[in-house]
Amino acid sequence: MKLTIDVRARDGAARTGVVATPRGEYRTPVFMPVGTRGAVRTLAADDLERLGVEIVLGNTYHLMLRPGEERIDRLGGLHGFMDWSGHVLTDSGGYQIFSLEPKVDDDGARFRSTYDGSLHHLTPERAAVIQAALGADIQMVLDVCPPLPSSADVVRTAVDRTAAWAARGRAAFLAERERRLGQGRDQAQFGIVQGGTDPVLRVESARRTLEVGFDGYAVGGLSVGETRDQMVEALATTMDELPADQPRYFMGLGDPVGLVEAVHLGVDMFDCVLPTRLGRHGTILTSAGRMNLRNARFADDDGPLDPALDGDGTGRYSRAYLRHLLMSDEPTAARLLTLHNVAWTLDLVARMRAAIEAGTFAALRREVLDVWATPRS
Incomplete structure (x- = not known):
């Protein structure tokens, strides 16, 4: 099910369009809030609907361990389980697994559960089958994501294994998709480009991924420790290789500067835990930059979180009141600040x-860079 993008407008390499799927369609550029365990933390499905979220990202690593893909499958896949009618994209679990320093060989990765210490073995085939059971509209192939900086040998091995795993994961996906079509479920699968910040390896990885042939393509292995300039250069090199008629996804990007820079280069899709994580810990995103509500200067501030933003569900509350909830460890604070940050990010997009x-x-890009290029407290 090759996904294609109907480009509606361009401004340089930046573009906006619509991607049609069996579930419906979504507009691009699109930001996907991360619902790690089947929910965006502190929010419910009706919150996401009111905010206008079009795609939620689910975390395969956590969901396969708890409550397990078989249980989610029995309960109608993630859409039925979450009571969510929008799109769902699931990652392969690779990023989380590799952060645990697993034992990796050409076959796959062996790791222990962070929940109970049980031993698991994830292969490209297993990742595809698990995500089919989760029932996402878009699933990601299993890749190898090295941290940056890494040695040239480590990045080279990641590129080679990612390419080999892409072919195996694609074959498993197509077989599982054929088996499940009679159940009324259809999925797309995206390939992932690795290569660190090496432009030669980026080009090679992109071409090897394209040779396998996927329904869309993602840029992986960036925004993981490299400088902003290194990220932009590596991204630009990758984008030159990806098909213009299919959606292009930057994995794990959600800061305002990163978003405008990636859209500037023609990226269509993003996900990141940053807006929700910041909100839970008291930091808000605003048109004037980042603000930490724990700062004493907000104790008597009767203004809204961001006067320039309307419709996030928090405008009735003052900064002073929300700071009070935050300092009192009231769960309501995490919920309202998360609502605001997700709404703010969606509004930016x-x-x-x-x-x-x-x-x-x-x-607009200059405006965002002027405010956000230098972080503020």
């Missing part, structure tokens, strides 16, 4: 879509 359509993306 909507503004980017509008700017592309109006031919003013360069001005």
